[in-house]
Amino acid sequence: MRLSVFITSNLDSILRDWVAFAGKQLPAARDMDHVALLDHGRTILEEIVVNMDRVEGEAERKIKSEGTSLEASTSANVPSRSHARQRESQGFEIGQMVAEYRALRATVLRLWQAAHPQLQDQDLEDMVRFNEAIDQALAESVDVFVEEVDRARDLFLGMMGHDLRGPLSTIASCAAIGLRQRPDDSRHALLTLRSVGQMKALLNDLMEFTARRLGKGIAIAPAPLQLDEFARHTLDEINAVYPERILALQNHGDMQGQWDRTRLHQALSNLVFNALKYGDAALPIDVVIDGSRQDEVQLTVHSVGKPIAPHLLPRLFDPLVRELRDGDSDSDASRLPLAGANLGLGLYVVREIALAHGGSVNVVSQGANTAFTLSLPRVPPTGGA
Known part of the structure; x- marks a missing residue:
């Protein structure tokens, strides 16, 4: 009996083993009934049978083995x-979901071998086609599973970030009141404001990172802006928290x-905080705005300190890349004055x-x-307000 025919004729017995195995995947399966444990098992097997019975040439077989089948549905x-x-x-x-496919593969072949x-000669080809179909289904499942896990994590991080803003604003307000009431004893209030910042x-x-990963991107609302006045206000705001720089x-x-004033404030602040973190504390941070071009303005943040490692420059604006300057190690970075402000996302957000x-x-880093x-x-390009 051809393997695809055997699977169709023995769906119920194969799926009993599928449900039994799924029921052992604890703790998730502890309170799941038969329907939940079965899930899409029947339709997966039916799809595998269709896949096995589909006529395919040698070229399709080759790209299918490489996971790039032209016949695979993108639905x-x-x-x-x-x-x-x-x-x-x-x-x-x-790992539990992957194990389901492993058990399904073993169950089908065991039952087929017992009955056959x-x-x-044709059985070897059937086994190859079956394994290809199982592998394709597994690859599709793994891709989607990982996407779902990433999406759930990003949603959680986004909600957490949003909800933490309220308590931080309260802390900042209390510190600002303390600074006004006791200006001669401002050390602790400034430290609190710095940490809140x-x-x-x-x-x-x-x-911003989670919004981008969730497909929302970074939306902007351009409006007329005087860039030098805007930059001066941004730097004054940062200087209020770091008066020694x-x-x-x-x-x-x-x-x-x-x-977009809000987005540009975020970008400039990130660049200045980065310079404060890695630049020589005894030397100034220079912000230079070049408005000499007709269609473009360039804003440069310049600092003096250890150079950025050359191997890091090509991917410095990628997410989750932490910047180390030449001669630094991870332990050195953790002792820098602003070491707490580094998730490896600041420069990514600027980009x-x-x-x-x-x-x-x-970025240019020389000497x-x-x-x-x-x-x-x-x-x-999208136009202004």
């Missing part, structure tokens, strides 16, 4: 994909354009804000000098 409703989403929502681990002890920066970056602003040319404006950001330059069209 989200393919049984293996639906099964993955269901198992993830039921609390299964990915004498192998024929770092935490807010981290949460903002985290929320020198933040110098230079500008020339036309400062007018249409940009995404630049791209949302139709611009770019780049003791490091400069990040944000290039922004005066009017983003």
Whole structure:
């Protein structure tokens, strides 16, 4: 009997073993009934049979073995994909779901061999086609399962970041009141405000990162903005928390354009915080705005300190890349004054804000000098307000 015919004729007995195995996947399966344990098992097997009976040439067989089958459906409703989403929502681990396919493969072949002890020439081809179909279904399930896990994690992180803003605002307000009431004893209030600022920066970056991963991207609302005045206000705000550091602003040319004030504040703050963290504390951070070009403005944040490791430069703006300067180690970085403000997302967010404006950001690090330059069209491609 051909293997595909055997599977169709023995679906119930095969699926009994599927349910029995799924019921052993604890703790997720502890309170699941027969229907929940069976899930998409029947439709997965039916899809496998269709896959096995489909006529395929040698070229299709080769790309199928490489996981790039032209015949594979991209629909989200393919049984293996639906099964993955269901198992993830039921609390299964990915290893438990993979084990289901391993057990399914073993069950089918064991039952088929018992009912069909004498192998024929066509049986080897049937086994190859069956294994290919199982592997395709497994690959589809794993891809979707991982996507669902990532999505759930990103949603959690986004909600957590949003909910933490309230308590932080309360802490900042209390510290600001203390600073006004006791200006001669401001050390603790400034320390609190500094820590709150770092935490807010981290949460903002985290929320931008999760929004991007959830497919929302970074939305901007451009409006007329005088860039030098905006930069001065941003630097004054940072200087209020870090009064011991020198933040110098230079500008020339036309400062007018249409940009998203909130997003640009986030980008400039991230670049300045990065410079404060890695630059020499005894030397100023220079912010230079070049408005000499007709269609574009360049904003550069320059610091003096240890250079960025050359191997890190090409991926410095990628998410979750933590910047180490030449000669530093992870333990050195943890002792830097602003070490707490580093999830490896700050520069990534700067890049995404630049791209949302139709611009770019780049870095040059030579010797003791490091400069990040944000290039922004005066009017983003999407238009202004």
